[in-house]
Amino acid sequence: MHRYRFDPFFRTEVNVLTLQVAFAFVMLGIFGIFFNFLYHNIATAIVEGIRAAIASGTVSSLGPAIVAQIEQIKNQNLYMLVGIMTVATVFFGYIVARVTLSPARNALASQKQFIGNIAHELRTPLSVIKTNTEVSLLDPSVTLDMRETLLSNIEEMDRISEIINNLLSLSALVRPERIEFSPVDLSLIADETIQKFAPLAKSNGHHVTLRKSPEALVWGNATALRQIVGNLIKNALTYTPPGGTVRVTVEPTLQHSVELVVQDSGVGIARKDLFRIFEPFYRGDPSRTKSQGGSGLGLAIVSELIKLHQGRINIKSAVGRGTTVSVFFPAVADKGVVGNEADHKSGLNEIAVDFSKI
Numbered sequence: 001m002h003r004y005r006f007d008p009f010f011r012t013e014v015n016v017l018t019l020q021v022a023f024a025f026v027m028l029g030i031f032g033i034f035f036n037f038l039y040h041n042i043a044t045a046i047v048e049g050i051r052a053a054i055a056s057g058t059v060s061s062l063g064p065a066i067v068a069q070i071e072q073i074k075n076q077n078l079y080m081l082v083g084i085m086t087v088a089t090v091f092f093g094y095i096v097a098r099v100t101l102s103p104a105r106n107a108l109a110s111q112k113q114f115i116g117n118i119a120h121e122l123r124t125p126l127s128v129i130k131t132n133t134e135v136s137l138l139d140p141s142v143t144l145d146m147r148e149t150l151l152s153n154i155e156e157m158d159r160i161s162e163i164i165n166n167l168l169s170l171s172a173l174v175r176p177e178r179i180e181f182s183p184v185d186l187s188l189i190a191d192e193t194i195q196k197f198a199p200l201a202k203s204n205g206h207h208v209t210l211r212k213s214p215e216a217l218v219w220g221n222a223t224a225l226r227q228i229v230g231n232l233i234k235n236a237l238t239y240t241p242p243g244g245t246v247r248v249t250v251e252p253t254l255q256h257s258v259e260l261v262v263q264d265s266g267v268g269i270a271r272k273d274l275f276r277i278f279e280p281f282y283r284g285d286p287s288r289t290k291s292q293g294g295s296g297l298g299l300a301i302v303s304e305l306i307k308l309h310q311g312r313i314n315i316k317s318a319v320g321r322g323t324t325v326s327v328f329f330p331a332v333a334d335k336g337v338v339g340n341e342a343d344h345k346s347g348l349n350e351i352a353v354d355f356s357k358i
Ligand SMILES: Nc1ncnc2c1ncn2[C@@H]1O[C@H](COP(=O)(O)OP(=O)(O)OP(=O)(O)O)[C@@H](O)[C@H]1O
Pocket: 166, 231, 235, 236, 238, 239, 240, 264, 266, 267, 268, 269, 273, 277, 282, 283, 284, 285, 289, 293, 294, 295, 296, 297, 298, 299, 300, 323
């Protein structure tokens, strides 16, 4: 009893076993009822047949008439049995699947919670170290070498701080019901985000363009949408060599949704990576992406946030030619209706995840 309460895997084993035994009993019950029913119907048909034949004086035709009647009853009952058995099997299968998966589901949720707690604990000491380092830099007696070391420390701390923020975002998504939705102008967010990344784009000589409709209202959460657009634009800038182009488009589509497209002329994503890039901490071929990029959390967060908005993401990429990421959000006027599209060109890798139908 103690083990059943505290060991989730043992509990699952016992539950599944109990369900299987219950299933066997239910099936036995169904068979029992079925044969009882069949026996009763056939017996009634025989008695009724004999009575009718005696009453009408046609005893010679009795045999074939009763056989035909029994055949009909048998078929009817058989269809009913198959129907009930199918329903019972599907029902038990569903319950067993849910029970079996529940420890995995709970483990995943507490893993996110655990990551969130650690990230939260690390944030305060990190900011103390950073502040102390910045204060040390104010001291004029610090040597040039030391100054360089301290500056590089601050850079690394900024990186850690970004990872911590990303981890906190992921763990916050454990409770999506707390996130508030309202009409948000995606064009405005794209504009602001491009302004934010302008210095980075300029320093790399990237050519960034924005095409947007005057107002593209999305039913969403402004902070989450900012993070989606920010992560996608950051990826485009990070994985595009200096001098490349990044095109951002925001416009409503015919299917009552608003489409955000971030297209770059960068290194592209190999097919083997494309199917894994939404996994937390997954990073593409490091030799191609070199030391750029972060921890592999950006797209994991993006996909979770799009899921939250019941949107759809579609990534097409060709190695050496660039990547196009399209995200469809439900428009304010018509929440949740998103169309489907497919484009298969040679050498083009594509992944589409549609959260609007889940
Ligand atoms: N626009 C892009 N062009 C080429 N490769 C990309 C692009 N966007 C993502 N990738 C590939 O997908 C991987 C995962 O991207 P993701 O944004 O999740 O993580 P990251 O950029 O490595 O780190 P983070 O976003 O956490 O700082 C990247 O490592 C990169 O290999």
